Amino acid sequence: MSDQIKHECGIVLIRLLKPLTYYQEKYGSWMYGLNKLYLLMEKQHNRGQDGAGVVSLKIDQPPGKKYLFRQRSNEGNPIQEVFSAIHRHFDVVYEHHPELLKDPVWAKEHLPFAGELYLGHLRYGTFGNNSIDYVHPVMRENNWRSRNLVLAGNFNLTNVDEIFKTLIDLGQHPKDYTDTESMLENVGHFLDEENQLLFRQFKNEGYTNKDISALIERDLDLRKVLERSSRRWDGGYVIAGLLGHGDAFVTRDPWGIRPASYFYNDEIVVVTSERPVIQTALNVRSVEVKELKPGHALIIKKDGRISEEMVSVPQTRKSCSFERIYFSRGSDRDIYKERKELGRLLSPIILDKINWDLENTVFSYIPNTAETAFYGMMEGIREHLDKVKAERILALSSEELTKEKVTDILALEPRIEKVAIKDVKMRTFITDDNNRNDLVAHVYDVTYGIVKNNVDTLVIIDDSIVRGTTLKRSILRILDRLHPKKIIVVSSAPQIRYPDCYGIDMARLKDFCAFLAAIELLKETGREEVIDNVYKQCKEQQNLPKEEIVNYVKEIYRPFTDEDISQKIAQMLKPHDINAEVEIVYQTVENLHKACPNDQGDWYFTGNYPTPGGNKVVNTAFINFIEGINGRAY
Structure with a gap:
């Protein structure tokens, strides 16, 4: 995605099922769990660079001994900062008494973060303050161990106002108005x-009373707590938590919007936001890693009992398709295949756009994350090309059927080049817009001499085109240096038309080039009354319960075809000072569902939100757009 979009956070929960002495003997270090935590967080670094946090819990500490430890950072490299701070405690011991650092019994008694239960979090702040207070895990402390609560999550709720009011009605006095x-x-x-x-x-x-504390810890019903807590939650979420005595859980929203996977054996339980990181860190096969079912919670009791239990009635599965297109790690087997298929399904459209002129077309991709879709696109083009070759060979008469003629037909191949290379040393740290745009224009270097001047068409595939600002300010200008006759930018995702409210930083309609294109088309075609009517309908719904709100913003797009809007986007994004023609091609929603059949969450593209709060958000977002309000829509 050439436009950088902040998105959902990452979580890691680790429960060691054996004493620390076991890991010292088998793996040579009682830090086995802590080391796995570091690896799992680093492997999910794509999910959060605004902050990182870790909590460790020591099970069965005697009274008077601290059992919960937390380290958080919102510095430039938060994971490194967190683990450097943790290891500073160990380094002091190693410097003076190195033999003690190999003693798991001594370590548990004397060293912070020498525990059996770990909760790690990677923060991607979608809105607002980036202070350390907003970095997870967050804690609710109490002198009774079973009342201590630590939470970390990947979530956004659309109805914070309702939950906030409920807390006030209960007599609480919340210190902050956040989800x-x-x-x-x-x-x-x-x-x-x-x-x-x-x-x-x-x-x-x-x-x-003393006996009761232990009995409560034994019998506490986490399933019931989560079932009662989540009744009012409207949004996408994966919430991980632990209690002071050693129970732990991870729960997922009933629509399966946000992802979570887990693995366990007789040594360890691991839950993460993404499957392949577990495979890498623990060297297990994909079939051994399970998906946490929507509406369910994985519950790990203090005594090591593990169960997956329903806490909310599962709804129609609407897991986020953007996870598949862009956000998740491409090393996942299924995601890799789906991204290739997204590219392959675009190939017939692209061949039509270039009139099958492969001799004068160069294919490439920007950015690197689009590489997998590019492979699929080229596979699809070759499949179509093989059919053409076969037809041409079969059409040859016996006199024409010569080795030279057949060789000429078989030589027809798409031209694939690496036309743009990102200069990773460049950093867009300048905040002044004019100077920053000049710097952005040099983030990519181009490979000169591979495009025939004013003859070739350059086809570039991207994961998705959201705002289009990077295309307009830099990428199209960069590609124009190669002097192609035409530039076709292909998006492996459909047109993004509606805001997200479940964890991704796409909440303002004015940030979507597809929405702005539709608004411009309405004005150009004398249909301003559509805009006025939608605004009026949204205002009339403003005070309705979220369950009664209808997404009238769909009417903005109804008068136009996808092609109409794509053409307008190309017109809007083409810089005035480049020579090449510009065309933009988007994936279709139909093809998206073919490529990602198990992940039908497509509200970004269709406006079909899985929860009632989604319609409330898009309603507010449109009002904000018309009234010039730059605030949060939920």
Whole structure:
């Protein structure tokens, strides 16, 4: 994606099922879990560069001994900062008493982060403050271990206002108006209730307060806590948490919008946002890594019991297709195949656009993340080309059927070149727009001499085109230096028309070139009343419950074909000072569903939101656009 879009966060939960002495003996280090945590977080670094945090819990610490430890950072390289801070404690010991660092019993008693339970988080802030207070994991502390709650998540809720009001009605006084604070206090409230219920039960049975604490830890029903907490949550989420006595959980939204995978054996339980990182870190096969089912929670009790339990009624699966197109690591087997298929399905459209003139067409990709779709696109073009070759050979008469003639036909191949190379040393740190744009224009270097001046068409595939600003300000100008006759930019994703509200930083309609193109077309064709009517309908819905709101913003696009909007986008994004013709080709929604059949979350492209809160968000986003409000739509 040439436009950088901030997106959802990453989580890692690790539970060691054996004592630390086991890992020292088998793997040569009691830090086995901590080392795996570092590796799993680094392998998911694509999911968060605004901050990182780690919590470690020591199970069965005696009273008076600290058992929860947290380290967070919002510095430039947060993962390194976090783990450097953790290891500073170990380095001091190693410097003076290196033998003690190999003693797991001593380490657990004396060293922070020498525990059996770890929770790591990578933050991608979609909105607002980037202070350390907003970096997960977040904590709700208490003197009773079973009331201590630590949360980290990959989520956005569309109805923070409702949950906030509920907390106030309960008599709470939340310290912040955020979905993180609301979720923490929401779960904490029902955790407190579950603790109190068990306390009364055991008290009535005659147990002492001291005995009751252990019994509560044994019998606490996390499934019930999560079921009651999540009843009002509208959004996409994967929430990981741990309790002070050693229970842990990861729960997923009932639509499966946000991803989560897990693996466990008799030594370890691991939950992450992405499957391939578990395969890499633990050297296991993909079939051994399970997907956490929508509406379910993986619950790990203090005693090591593991269960996957339903906490919300699963809805029609709407897992995010953008995960497949761009955000997740391409090393996942299924995602790799799907991205190739997205490219392959575009090949007939592209061949039509170039009139099958392969001799005068050069194919390439920008940025590097589009490489897999590029491979698929070229496979598709070769498949079509093979059919043409076969037809031409079969059409030859017996006199024409010579080795030279057949060789000429078989020699017809698409021209594939690496036309742009990103200069990774360049950093767009200048904030002044004019100077920054000049710097951006030099982020890519081009390979000169491979395009025939004013003859060749240059076909470039990208993952997706959201805002189009990078295309207009830099990439099209860079490609024009090669002097092609025409530049065709191909998006492996469909036109992004609607805001996201489930964790990705795409919440303002004015940021979408497809939306702005439709607005311009309405004005150019004398249909301004469509804009006025949609605004009026949105305003009339403004105070309705989210369940009653209709997405009238779809009417903005209804008068035009996808091709109409693509042509207008190309016109809007073409810089005035380049010579090449510019055309933009988008994937179709139909092809997206063919390529990603199990991940039908397409609200970015269709406006079909899986939760009622989605319609509320798009309604607010359109009002904000018309009224010139640059604020958050949810």
